[in-house]
Every structure is written in structure tokens, then in C-alpha cells.
Amino acid sequence: MISGLSGADWTLLALGALLVGVAKTSIGGVGSISVALFAAVLPARESSGALLPLLICGDLLAVAVYRRHANWPALLRLLPSVVAGIVLGTVFVAWVDDTVMRRTIGGTLLAVVVVHLWQRRRPGAGAGRVRAAVFGLLSGFTTMVANAGGAVMSLYLLSAGYRKLEFLGTAAWFFLIVNVFKVPFSAGLGLIDGDSLGLNAALVGAVLLGAVVGRAVIRRLDQARFEKLVLLFTVVSSLNLLR
Template sequence: MLELELYQWVIAAVCAGLIGFSKLGVPGSGIMVVPMLAIILPARQSTGFLLPILCLADIMAIYFWRKHVQWQQLIKLIPWSILGIIAGYYYLDIVSDAILMPLIGTITLLLIAVTTWRNSRLGADRPIPTIWWFAALMGVLAGSTSMLANAAGPIMTIYLLAMQLDKRDFVGTSAWFFWIINMVKVPFSMDLGLISPASLLVNLILIPCIIIGGILGYKLVHVVPQKLFNTLVTVLAVVTSIYLCLKAF
């Protein structure tokens, strides 16, 4: 098992709880997980450490939101996302964090800006994007950024908001999407040596924290109005993107 000090266990437990809260509640609310984990683990190792926790939280989210999923959205996204994962796998050892993180953040901010401009110009009656390349672009971006840095959250937020999903369908569809692509990522991560028996044991110990955070997030979604939910996930996507941009400094 990984040798962790008490304060490191506390940080890991809080991170697991935040992931559960984000997966079942407000996507993007786990923004502090990556910088917090950087305190106790190297960036490359933390990517593999996070993956099993994400998969467990995804399973929990799927169970709680099992009646709320838009399969047609997943069918459009998943094939392109798998292509993105494969591309990310081959580029993982080539692209440094100093280049990758700001690039992801900048792309996401541009997408948010375009989406916000489109929404303000067209108003409440704006059409849902149906052109094939929109799903293809977002799928490839989500898959590659997920494989490279577990940073696909803002991309999926933009896509699902553009689809104008109800908050429950938003969380449920997001849960299925991330569970599928995270499971696809597992063999790639194992091949790269990012997942080990020692890290898996720590992941298992943290399961209660994931459950507690997840239940809190699930309860919150039921009381947050749709408009506030959309605003929250958009703001968190912006904050996450800015954080990624600042990683270069």
C-alpha cells in the first residue's frame, strides 16, 4: 500500500468525497481535487490514482440516476471519445503539462464564450445543435483531455448544456459517459504503469468517502432550480478552465 502520512490520508479522503459530490451532484465541483492531490502525489501518478475513484463514483452515479440518461447523446459521443482516448494515450509521453493544461483551458474558454454568445443572441428558443461535427469535435476533445489529464469535465458541460438537458438527465448522461470512457482508459493506464495494486488498495479504503460525498451531491441536485444548476456548472467550467490556463505559470 502507498505510504501516506495522516495529513495525506485526510487530503485523499476529502478528494474522494469531492469526486463523489461532483459525480452525483454538481459537475465541476471537484475542481480542487487535482491541485489537492498534487500535494501528496506527482502529477503523472495522481492521474492513475484518480481513475479507479472516478470509476467507482461513476457506478454510484449511474445507480442513483439510472432513470435519467439520454442514450442518443452517448451514441453520438462515445465512438469519437474513444478515438480521442487513443490519441491521448500516444501523446501522453510527448506533451508536457506546461503545454497541455493551458491548451485545454484556452480551448474550453473559447467554447464557453462561443456558447454564451450563441445563447444570448438566440435566446430561450435557440435550436439544439444537430450537425454531426459538433458531437464529433466534443467527443474527441473529451476523450483526449480525459486520457491526458482527467480534464474532460468542462468539455462535457458545454456539450450537455448545448443539448438543453434537464438537470437530472444532465447528471445521469454525464455519469454514463464518464463511466464508459473511464473504463476504456483503464487498460491504457495500466499499460503506462499509472495504476498499481498499492494505489488500488488506497482507492478501496476511500470508498466510504466517495459514498458520503455522492449522497450529499445527490440530495443537493433535488433542491437546486434548473436555471441555477445551469449557471453553477457553467461558472465551475470557467473556473476550471482558468485554473488550467494558470498551470503554465
């Protein structure tokens, strides 16, 4: 994996790793761009395994910063359906090719954005528990298939009306738990191996730098601009995956 990479490839991967750190400590939707950048350099299946340890590194940094702001009742409501989504995603990855994986994720994310915008026009639409179950299933499925669950989770937290710090704290704990839970599934599918871990070792510094940048950015964002940027980056990444 490493030996065949060009200078341009390394640049894209380093940028993707940097954006992992930014996403974990500020604008969650940016993380979907990391997925797209890794998939542009590596085959979709391999890119998923190569990105996962970097995401866990970013999760640890986010938990260290925002651990006191998590909404644990919300997390406990989500986790059962997330586990079901991860199992479903594991089966899906084992059976489909890269193109189907990429387009499925792009279409799902775009559909979730449309539903979110529709629900903002009708604030009473959808029961809380039903919404949590649906978003949990989608988040588990998309995070297992292409590490793209961050966009789904971001939209769920926005639709639930979470303020900025509670949003970041809940997402930090959620993805640390979920991504660690995914490791044996990804390893079992052959997506994580010695080669991919070598790539992670070369890129982890970019994640740390991104976390510092993210902390600086989040201090300058008010709630309204924060929500708009999450939606914008989710839509951009969705359209890229549909190509």
C-alpha cells in the same frame, strides 16, 4: 505513493475523493476541482491514474441512481469521436511533461466555456452532429490526459439544452463507459499500479459520502442555478490548471 503523504496531503486527497461523489450525483463541474486537488498532491501523471478508479466508483453510484434518465441516441453520437480523443490523449500523455499536460487541459476547458457562452447568445450556431463530434473528441482527449472530461461533457449537455435529470443520467452512463474503456490505456502507461490502488482503497469511503451529499444538494437546486454552478466550477478549475 502512500508512505510519503503528509496529513495535509491526505486531507486534500480525501476532499478530492469527496468531491468526486458530489460531482457524479449532482454538479458535474465540481469534478474538475478533484482533478486539481489530486494534481496538487501528486505529480500530474500519477494523479491521473490514482483518480481513475475513484471516478469509476462514482460512475457506478451515479448509474445506480440516474440510469433511467439517459439519452442513449446522444450517447451513441458521441462515442466514436470520444474513442478517437482517448487514443489522441494516450499519445499526448506518452510524450509531454506534467506542466504541459496541466496547462493544455486548463486552456482547453477555458476555451470551451467561452465557446459555450458565445453559442448561448447565438442559439442556432453550430450543427448538432458537428458539435457532438467536436465535444466528443475534446471530452475523450481531456478525460484521458487529466480526467477532466467531465467539464467538457457538462458544457455539451448544457449547450444541448438537457434538463437536470436527463443531464445527470446521460453523463452517468457516458463516463462509466468511457472510464472503464480508459483502464487498459492508463495501465499500459503505468498510471495504475498496486500503489495507486492502495490509495484508492483508502479513499473510496469519501466517494461514497460525497455521493450522499450530492443527492441531498441536487434536490435543492433548480435548473437555472444548476447551470450557473456547472459553469462557475468549470471556470475556476480551468484557471487553476493554467497556473
